[in-house]
Amino acid sequence: AVKRIGIIGTGIMGTDHARLLTEAVSGAVVAGVFDLDTERAAGAAASSGGARVFADPYELISDGGIDAVLIASSDATHEAFVLACIEAGKPVLCEKPLAPTVEGCARILEAETAHGSRLVTVGFMRRYDPGYTDLKTLLKDGAVGAPLMLHNVHRNPAAVPGLPDAAVITNSAVHELDVTRWLFDEEIVEVTVHRPRATAQGGGTQDPQFLILRTASGVLSDVEIFVNARYGYEVRCELVAEAGTVTLDAPPPTSVRRGGLHARELPGDWRPRFAEAYRLELQDWIDGTGGGATAWDGFAATFVAQACVAALESGERHSVDLPPVPALYR
Amino acid sequence: AVKRIGIIGTGIMGTDHARLLTEAVSGAVVAGVFDLDTERAAGAAASSGGARVFADPYELISDGGIDAVLIASSDATHEAFVLACIEAGKPVLCEKPLAPTVEGCARILEAETAHGSRLVTVGFMRRYDPGYTDLKTLLKDGAVGAPLMLHNVHRNPAAVPGLPDAAVITNSAVHELDVTRWLFDEEIVEVTVHRPRATAQGGGTQDPQFLILRTASGVLSDVEIFVNARYGYEVRCELVAEAGTVTLDAPPPTSVRRGGLHARELPGDWRPRFAEAYRLELQDWIDGTGGGATAWDGFAATFVAQACVAALESGERHSVDLPPVPALYR
Amino acid sequence: AVKRIGIIGTGIMGTDHARLLTEAVSGAVVAGVFDLDTERAAGAAASSGGARVFADPYELISDGGIDAVLIASSDATHEAFVLACIEAGKPVLCEKPLAPTVEGCARILEAETAHGSRLVTVGFMRRYDPGYTDLKTLLKDGAVGAPLMLHNVHRNPAAVPGLPDAAVITNSAVHELDVTRWLFDEEIVEVTVHRPRATAQGGGTQDPQFLILRTASGVLSDVEIFVNARYGYEVRCELVAEAGTVTLDAPPPTSVRRGGLHARELPGDWRPRFAEAYRLELQDWIDGTGGGATAWDGFAATFVAQACVAALESGERHSVDLPPVPALYR
Amino acid sequence: AVKRIGIIGTGIMGTDHARLLTEAVSGAVVAGVFDLDTERAAGAAASSGGARVFADPYELISDGGIDAVLIASSDATHEAFVLACIEAGKPVLCEKPLAPTVEGCARILEAETAHGSRLVTVGFMRRYDPGYTDLKTLLKDGAVGAPLMLHNVHRNPAAVPGLPDAAVITNSAVHELDVTRWLFDEEIVEVTVHRPRATAQGGGTQDPQFLILRTASGVLSDVEIFVNARYGYEVRCELVAEAGTVTLDAPPPTSVRRGGLHARELPGDWRPRFAEAYRLELQDWIDGTGGGATAWDGFAATFVAQACVAALESGERHSVDLPPVPALYR
Ligand SMILES: [Mg+2]
Ligand SMILES: [Mg+2]
Ligand SMILES: [Mg+2]
Ligand SMILES: [Mg+2]
Structure with a gap:
């Protein structure tokens, strides 16, 4: 079954990831994108074969049509989005850093531990x-x-x-x-x-x-x-x-x-x-x-x-x- | 839409291609395989996520569940399989040589010309x-x-x-x-x-x-x-x-x-x-x-x-x- | 005029230097050698085209037939030999270290300063x-x-x-x-x-x-x-x-x-x-x-x-x- | 004993050879030079520590103060100079080609054979x-x-x-x-x-x-x-x-x-x-x-x-x- 990926943040890295998922990876489609810059999001969606553009990143995370989430937004936003993915029980690939502060990272460890299984991958490529x-x-x-x-x-x-x-x-x-x-x-x-x-x-x-x-x-x-x-x-x-x-x-x-x-x-x-x-x-x-x-x-x-x-x-x-x-x- | 590929010949090259199509290429599934050695064909099918094993290569070529054909069988068989693909109007990727003789290659040129558009790709990787x-x-x-x-x-x-x-x-x-x-x-x-x-x-x-x-x-x-x-x-x-x-x-x-x-x-x-x-x-x-x-x-x-x-x-x-x-x- | 070189110490480095001076350097002959191991000294002398074997390194240093001195003996002996060369007013090439202690090196600086011109070269090749x-x-x-x-x-x-x-x-x-x-x-x-x-x-x-x-x-x-x-x-x-x-x-x-x-x-x-x-x-x-x-x-x-x-x-x-x-x- | 070398031809190659013989080779001095361009010859002589400038290359070859000859003149002159060296019984290093024609080279082989021992070296460096x-x-x-x-x-x-x-x-x-x-x-x-x-x-x-x-x-x-x-x-x-x-x-x-x-x-x-x-x-x-x-x-x-x-x-x-x-x- 093909995995439907949602991408949060369609800057340089997010756009590159969208392209790879669409053109060079087996078993995935980009099903949703979010970016604060809606035009940029629309561009990424179009070149990903018609992904849905979400107006709210948390909606994207919780949407039933999204199987897993890739986070390529600004560093300061990583923690909240990763926590929301854990909350939604969805696998998440987060660009480094997981969070800019030790405390932020610790909160993610706690949430994932509470969830009981690993959902988070950090993009140390x-x-x-x-x-x-x-x-x-x-x-x-x-x-x-x-x-x-x-x-x-x-x-x-x-x-x-x-x-x-x-x-x-x-x-x-x-x-x-x-x-x-x-x-x-x-x-x-x-x-x-x-x-x-x-x-x-x-x-x-x-x-x-x-x-x-x-x-x-x-x-x-x-x-x-x-x-x-x-x-x-x-x-x-x-x-x-x-x-x-x-x-x-x-x-x-x-x-x-x-x-x-x-x-x-x-x-x-x-x-x-x-x-x-x-x-x-x-x-x-x-x-x-x-x-x-x-x-x-x-x-x-x-x-x-x-x-x-x-x-x-x-x-x-x-x-x-x-x-x-x-x-x-x- | 995902392309359903049939592979004829599951020796070293055919198996490698099956693996790549299954694991590393976007937009393809291996839907059918044929090999004279039926055990070898079954193995390739299994590791390709359940492709159908065909008993006859020409059946594979003409089957409605196969969109395109990859030929990795012995050199002497290339010509006949390629001609059948042209006959069926299906794209075909044939490992080199297209045919071992100039005459065999010429017959393929004629058939493709008669068909009127290009279907054949030769595997000069x-x-x-x-x-x-x-x-x-x-x-x-x-x-x-x-x-x-x-x-x-x-x-x-x-x-x-x-x-x-x-x-x-x-x-x-x-x-x-x-x-x-x-x-x-x-x-x-x-x-x-x-x-x-x-x-x-x-x-x-x-x-x-x-x-x-x-x-x-x-x-x-x-x-x-x-x-x-x-x-x-x-x-x-x-x-x-x-x-x-x-x-x-x-x-x-x-x-x-x-x-x-x-x-x-x-x-x-x-x-x-x-x-x-x-x-x-x-x-x-x-x-x-x-x-x-x-x-x-x-x-x-x-x-x-x-x-x-x-x-x-x-x-x-x-x-x-x-x-x-x-x-x-x- | 060809320079007549005396070599003190004909171990690995001294022997290499003797060979180079004899065979690959313009304007030099090995005129004298000294080594505690007199057999080794004799060997080096022979392959240097008949250099004189000295029984005493200080004699070699002061001998009128020696224009300049190369020191390749053990580290602990460097200071005394270099000082003798300065005393004799002869150019000296001393393998590193100049002396194993800061104090020994300082004594050489003083002696050379007292002499008034540079005679010492250290073999940092x-x-x-x-x-x-x-x-x-x-x-x-x-x-x-x-x-x-x-x-x-x-x-x-x-x-x-x-x-x-x-x-x-x-x-x-x-x-x-x-x-x-x-x-x-x-x-x-x-x-x-x-x-x-x-x-x-x-x-x-x-x-x-x-x-x-x-x-x-x-x-x-x-x-x-x-x-x-x-x-x-x-x-x-x-x-x-x-x-x-x-x-x-x-x-x-x-x-x-x-x-x-x-x-x-x-x-x-x-x-x-x-x-x-x-x-x-x-x-x-x-x-x-x-x-x-x-x-x-x-x-x-x-x-x-x-x-x-x-x-x-x-x-x-x-x-x-x-x-x-x-x-x-x- | 130091070998006294005469150089015929002090263009780029002859000058380079003169410099090497003077500064970087053991056992040689440049004792004589000849060049059609006498100013160029004088320059090479000066930087070779006072070699004699000859007015005639054959004089250089036969001169008692020249032990061996290096030929770096134009290709067409090689044969005659090499033959003169053989005649004089002197070792000669001749830049390639030994002679531009097979016949010229053959005459040198004959002359050297007649002489009875090898005197000629060709500069295939x-x-x-x-x-x-x-x-x-x-x-x-x-x-x-x-x-x-x-x-x-x-x-x-x-x-x-x-x-x-x-x-x-x-x-x-x-x-x-x-x-x-x-x-x-x-x-x-x-x-x-x-x-x-x-x-x-x-x-x-x-x-x-x-x-x-x-x-x-x-x-x-x-x-x-x-x-x-x-x-x-x-x-x-x-x-x-x-x-x-x-x-x-x-x-x-x-x-x-x-x-x-x-x-x-x-x-x-x-x-x-x-x-x-x-x-x-x-x-x-x-x-x-x-x-x-x-x-x-x-x-x-x-x-x-x-x-x-x-x-x-x-x-x-x-x-x-x-x-x-x-x-x-x-
Ligand atoms: Mg990274
Ligand atoms: Mg190939
Ligand atoms: Mg050293
Ligand atoms: Mg040459």
Whole structure:
């Protein structure tokens, strides 16, 4: 049976998801959309083969013609919509962050626990990227032995000038917080944030930042997060282990020799880089095979991000004291 | 409306296609399958969500519950099944070759012309490979200027010992014949085949072979085809043009440092290498947007392959005198 | 006029230097050698075209037939031999470290200052590596804008089991301390050392270690130093700047496809990796054009290394309070 | 004892050789120079530490203060100067070609045979390139099994407009003729030359050209020679063997990320690409260890080049019927 999906928020991400669900995913149709900008919603509905445009997101969530909900609206709205989905007993895929505050995430954990089964998936799409899954497979298969370090680089060409320092962590580095937890299957227990010389291109933002994350078993995961790197979008990492290392750099299939250079193109932003990850994430969500990030993962990402923000401000090491994992997520 | 697909032939390729249509393509279901091996057919049907198993392939083709047909049976059967699909007025995706002989291909051209519109797509999946489409886009955009040469390498780890020399061309190099025609949008007009020293691993086959193809505008496309290359599966090419070159090598996303080497893994066969191409080919076929190889392309590939076989035997240059393109394919 | 070189210490490094001076450097002969192991000295002398074997290193230094001295003996002996060279007014190339202690280095600075001109060169050969000089040229030419970070990786396949933690810094990471100072033409002012999970292959050594160095202008240089990395020898870095990055990875000229892998070989130790650097270092020293590391550079390297050792032990950030640069070295 | 070298011809190559002999080679001095342009000769002499400027090249050759001669004058003069060196009994390193005609090369073989020992080395410097020697070592060590094919690419950014078609072979592709003979230690017995569509940038020259060389054991070596490739200078090859392949591409040590590209720089011409080869060639020649190309190699290169020119003109396969190797060169 084809799943009828409702999408809340039809900005860049929501529109991309609508397109993928319509054109590239098996077993799904976009049945409803909502956006504060009704024209934008109408456009997304039209290109999704005639989805219904809802005037109220809560109506969409509770409508009998909607089997599951995808939330791609602004961060501040995530909590309320996710809670409404749980209330309605419907599966929900929520773009990261699950909620901007630890408290908001905690309320979702409570609601889902009260509901008694998992309904929430958080859109940490890198868990579906073929490069990251390849890396994790190699690690799990023991190809390079026990892990010791992970070096991460995460660069965007440009951010809003004067972006708050904390947002560099909560918006961008949060992906590496999740990657670190997911790859090693353990929690981050301590964080330090170093301040390199800041680029003059950032309008005053502390950019780049250099995070040092320690996992429960002692693995050190360092993250260069640089949101005004100018030259292009790039996400890379190297796993360092006892018998070797694995590098994820995801080169494109072609290279060009021209004008004195032998070059491969870099993507301009995250969408071409993670296009396949988004498709696989959506297909997996539709299949209901449950491979994505849970509400607990969303909570932990926000929790660790807050610790990193505190560490950035203090310049000190901060321990990360996550509460015990609720039974539903073990 | 979801398209109901019938699959004839559920060997390796047919089963892969059934899986993709079921799990990774939007807008399709596998509604029927046929295979001489009824157990194999039943297995494919079961994993396709309960497709009907047909006892007769022609029944499948004419059945009212089948909208379109995918042919992945043995090469010798392609012609008859394709003709039956045309007779039934149903779209058909036929694995290469369209037919093993020029005469067989010609009969299909005639039947489709008599039918009056295009129904046949030939499964030259490389036309959908992101690397090849990237290459063609760069060429069409003028990124490196006018084309002069194309160097192709096509290696398989192992073939049947003593494979006939001609089969190296008709089974394997035929992909490069199609790539050359597709990339440059023109016909191959002359071919030469050189005989390098043969590997001792081929059981007597002339392997590798080295084809030199000349297109109508004079571009030279050389092809090293080596079906007992042992070390892995690899398809690469370099386009040489007036202002630069484009190389397609499609590296995997990760590399490993271990045991004194920094290495990227090579695929073991063509399926992982072209997995994305197959998915996109099927999606495009289901969408009916008509980007695939036509019956004329299938005819031309077989025609040029026959000229290459003759050139291999004679050691001389052979001109390729294709008949005029029928109106339906212009 | 050909320079007559005396070599003190004919172990691995001294013998390599003797060979290079004899066979690959213009304008030099090895005229004298000394080693505690007289047989080893005799061997080095013989393969250097008949150099004189000295029974006493101080005799070698003061001998009228020796124009300049190369010191490749054990670390603890460096100070005394360098001081004797200064005393004799002879140019001296001393393998790193200049002296194992800050105090020993300081005594050399004083002696050279008293002498009134520079005689001492410290063997930080990376300053001559074509990759590092390429990197510095790109930085100085503004190819990627103002520098912000430098990520360094320095791996050896194996170290003595149970190597003291401090030796990982003073023997190995000291190269990155010098590289950081040399590349950015400024001093390191603050250091932190993180302790990743230690490899089980190190016999108890804290290995790898992760150093964070801050320069006077705020550039952050991080160093993964890993002396039991098993898989091979590797030195890499990436300079991150305002408009782009430069990566130094020095791939070998060939790659091999075999057994399912496309691989480049990694060197087994530092000598093949830096063979060209050693040759250029020696040629420059013989030419007397003065491009190498000075006694001040040797002092600073030891000084910063000591700060890193303290930071490793405390787990805290340590500021590095170098004394003012003596006039001779400005 | 230091060898006193006389250089005939102080154009680009002669000046480069003079500099290397003076600054980077052990055991040599430039003692004399000759050039038709006396000012240019005086400049080369001055920067070689005061070499004598000769007014007559034959005087230089016969002068008692010259131990060996390096010939870097125009191609047409090579034969006479080499013959004079043989007459004088002096070792001579002659830039390729040994002589532009087969007959000229034959006269040198006769003269050297009459002399009774080898004096002549031909400057096929690629035999000293670390990439090519690495490739040969891998082949000889059996790393990839028995050889079957060699794919060569040889590109220059620009040639004289309207360069004669034959010169593309005799000036440029001649390097691959020598490489093929040297790598496989056997003669080329058959050649074919294909004409790809010519670039509009060559002023009428048949450029690129595509050579197919067959060795005595049946190995096929194909050569794309393209002297107006515009984008840069590049020499690459891939050896295809029974168990794997070896690629020589000689990447530079650094890469740059900038402006949407991850790129490595390509050299602008052959001198930076083969700088190390030239140094090692000269050092080996000075050492007299005899690893370079002999007069027979020079003869064979010119002989095969002539066959290729004939094959280019006829469009047919040409067999290459070299005379028996004279005893002196076996
Ligand atoms: Mg996301
Ligand atoms: Mg196919
Ligand atoms: Mg050193
Ligand atoms: Mg040359």
